[in-house]
Amino acid sequence: MKPSEAMRIAWEAILKNKVRSVLTMLGIIIGVAAVIIMVAISAGTEATISEQITSLGSNLVFVQGSFQRGGPGQIPTGGLVYDDAAAIQDNVSGVVSVVVEQNSSETVKVGDVTLENVELLGTTTGFPSVRDMDIAEGRYFSEKELERKSKVAVLGSTIAEELFGDENPIGQTITVGNTKLVVIGVFEEKGLVGNTDFDSRVYLPISVVFQKFIFNPFARFMGDNIRMVYVEVDPAANLDDIITQIELLLIKRHEVTADTADFAITTQQDIIATQESTTAAFRSLLAWVAGVSLIVGGIGIMNIMLVSVTERTREIGIRQAVGATPSDIRIQFLTEALLLSIVGGLIGIFVGVGGSYIFGLISDMRTVIQASSILLAFGSAAIVGAFFGYYPANRAAQLDPIEALRYE
């Protein structure tokens, strides 16, 4: 039988039984759509993560404090202190700059607007540059203001909106806890990075945070605790060497050993590696789910094709009686299975592309449709159709003409 004839017969058979055809295709439609949507989600997630990583700024080493508690009843000791940052800057070669941050939370009031538990982030002047944040209006505080513990604040975009609405916040006074701060700038929207909402924070000189918002009676003896030091390194310098230097310096300063270290050093590379391994795991999970749904779709085709062969036994008998060979019958049913999965695949592509798009709109996950996933899904649908169509087609081909004709 000519392929065009086989296609025509298969197409007619599909059209003659539309409901059954759609049911047969459903599995493939879902499978193909699932592959496309899941790949789009995982590509979207990867894109978001890699943007976040670049938005961290480049050539950064993160030094984070971690408390080592003493015995029961003892005062928690250690952690990073403010002077560690200056020590790193002064003693470690290859360091371009250091930026420090410490956070707290307070109630913020402007007129009759009151916001509870607002995160205050005390930083130094290099912060916008290491975290890649741009000022939308006004300015960031200066070195002088940091030194003089000036009562100034820079607002994240969300909190500026919540406090001032359409009004211009620059020059206005906000009450943070019991302290009045003058707004000198507003950041551009930054969005979520990891779990941190950069837009809902109030940024202010870290010296003000120490003075007004953190009660630490031991600061006089041990220095002011800080959460994190961002160390910007010379791109040409050896990163491992810098990390070792920082480690040795802090071990000495804190009088600890490598095992009892009260700080942790990570690099951008570490973060990228962690993120990559999570997304790789996520991606392979999605690939499995999608693959399984395609196979389920294939089994669906096989089931309904088997039912179809049984239902059409008489038709098969008639075709055999007028001269269809076993291979003619096999080709006919195989073509039908293939056509069903190809049409199902095409519908699945529409559903998948549309679904990815809609999913990206309505959920807070991003989707990036990958052309390769469309080809992959479509190709697998065709292979699945041929694979699972073979058994029913062969069953049809093996029917005995007389018995097939006698079938009611």
Place this chain on the structure above:
Amino acid sequence: MTAQQTIIQTIDLTKVYGMGDVSVAALKGVSVDILAGEFVAIMGPSGSGKSTLMHILGCLSHPTDGRYILDGEDVSHMDRAQLAAVRNQKIGFVFQAYNLLARTSALRNVTLPLLYNHANPKTLAEGDEKARVVLELVGLADRMNHQPHELSGGQQQRVAIARALINDPVMVIADEPTGNLDSHSGEEIMGLLHVLHQKGTTIVMVTHDPKIATHTQRTIHLLDGLVDNVVNNGHDVAQVSDLRYKEAK
């Protein structure tokens, strides 16, 4: 009667259904010769093996034993694909139950065998033209686009006959072609078969009606899987045709 070529020759055909205790011997050694251009009726009580014989003659099943030479070719041991090709090119089978494809026009039912004629493939246009000719022959040129459920039993059987003729077979095999029809439609079908016969087609037909049988050239009586006797009805080709025209008056 001029010397005619033998179209069908069977030698000791047997057919056993099933195995062991439950086996049924439907044919127990049937030897018949049928000549080109003959019109032969097969008669016999129900269960005597008529359909079984027709299925073997129609290459729809293999004999258990014995030989079957069709148009000079031994088909007894052909495989399924080869038998299918023989059915397609040499045999037109007409069933009691018409066996048309449902939801398919008369035209497409008639062209169905062309799909499987791998030896002489026709273009769609050539095939449709040929189908028109045979549909005209059976008197259904105006019903070409009707589906089986829109046709009477007699018309459906005529579509089936047109389908049997589309590949210019060497013979037509009909198993009780009038069995499902009222007497008037039955007579029409018989008339059509006579016309085909007159045009030179070899026809082997099973019938229950002795009157119909006597209008053929020979009647082979089967009994319990064996040829009981063969009756020469005493018509040559011309006489059979004359008879038909006499009846029609």
